Amino acid sequence: MTARGPSGEPVMRAVVVHGPHRMALDERPRPVPRPDQVLVQVRYSACCATDFDVIDGTMPDQARYPIVLGHEWSGEVVEAPRDQADLVGRAVVADNLVTCGRCPACLAGRPNLCPHMDELGFSLDGAHADYLVTLARSVRVLPAGVSLQAAALTEPLGVALYGTRRARVGLGDRVLVLGAGPIGLLALQTCLAAGAREVWQADRKAERLALARRLGAAATLDISREELLPALARDGLAPDVVLECSGSPEAFATAIKAVRPGGRVGVLGYYADELAQIRPSDIMMRDLEVIGAVCPTGAWDAAVGLLATGRVDTEALITHVLPLERFEEAYAVARSGDGAVKVVLEVSPP
Ligand SMILES: [Zn+2]
Ligand SMILES: [Zn+2]
Structure with missing residues (x-):
């Protein structure tokens, strides 16, 4: 009525x-x-x-x-x-x-x-x-x-899908996703759908990391318990791509250090006016690409299609x-x- x-x-x-x-x-x-x-x-x-x-x-x-x-x-x-x-x-x-x-x-x-x-x-x-x-x-x-x-x-799925495309995640890549909020958990799934070999996920919340494992994360890192960079070094993990989905400036700075030389950092988070402390030489000396991704651009049909296949939940x-x-x-x-x-x-x- x-x-x-x-x-x-x-x-x-x-x-x-x-x-x-x-x-x-x-x-x-x-x-x-x-x-x-x-x-x-x-x-x-x-x-x-x-x-x-x-x-x-x-x-x-x-x-x-x-x-x-x-x-x-x-x-x-x-x-x-x-x-x-x-x-x-x-x-x-x-x-x-x-x-x-x-x-x-x-x-x-x-x-x-x-x-x-x-x-x-x-x-x-x-x-x-x-x-x-x-x-x-x-x-x-x-x-x-x-x-x-x-x-x-569909909209946040499109954001994750566009970020995955922008960072050129592809067959065989090892990806680290920072943040296991909605965008991070969707990026985990779009990376796997794009053919990533393994996706690792980091967050401060144990229940979100448990969900990440259920959705296919190969490993999870609880950064409320251990620091990310030493944990990656200990396990010999050097991601080809890091997708920063947390919106934390510290996580962005960590992404620059965590990615392998020659790797790519996709920036999907929003940081308002906050500043990050990075050493620009790390980008130059390690031949990195830092790639922004805003809005689910050109991703709506693919996002709806992926939903229909059931490959993304x-x-x-x-x-x-x-x-x-x-x-x-x-x-x-x-x-x-x-x-x-x-x-x-x-x-x-x-
Ligand atoms: Zn939104
Ligand atoms: Zn215009």
Whole structure:
């Protein structure tokens, strides 16, 4: 049943960040799609560590307040452009980036670098709401057998997939993944899918490392108990690639030292304004490549396809599912990290 406002207009619930540290569940008018947009009824929308930066005000260049949070989601199309009417009723995900399509970056196939870029959940209203609107051309229909809950994590899977590609992880590589949060645990799986020989995973939380082993990590390093570099040296581990997924500047500095000479360091974490202490000579003298990866660029079709093959398990990461109205509790659980990997808001279950 459609909720109505005082003058009969359709309304919806939305988790809105009005400014730093001001978050509320509001009643808002239901968005009306433009001719090139779809209206989506959101089913699931996950909490992400990047949301903390929007909530805390530490992403001033990206966040535009007031903003509806939520960029990891799945839903069902309610309204579609006339020439894409077959989308109505389909279970979908969609690329969150809205780019100009005309600048040199867009034309070079790197829309994630578009200077005119907007993104759902940051500068355009996102998915922690009953409904969202987004470009019809950005929509991906879910293949049979992919659940809406699994698909809610397509965006972070795409981030991991893009980072894996950017760092050119391939057949026979030995990879060290720093951080066993959602991106780290997805990167573990995309590296294995890409043909990595072994993936080692480091984190401070034993339960996350246990999950990493269940998902295929050859070895795990608990850095709350032992220092990473001596442990690698003791075991004779010299990774071809290190993927830094923790967002800790110290971990970034460690990645530079841990990778083998001639190796590659993929930077998938976000560090806000924090600085890292590195010795640039380590990069020059050891012939390293340090490679950034931002947004799931060109990775949506592959991410959805990987989900359908079952070679990547996103649902294994979901530790909590809470109804939308319990968003404050959801973020408290996600922030504490205690026993939580991915916290998903159930907006309107299928
Ligand atoms: Zn995210
Ligand atoms: Zn552009």
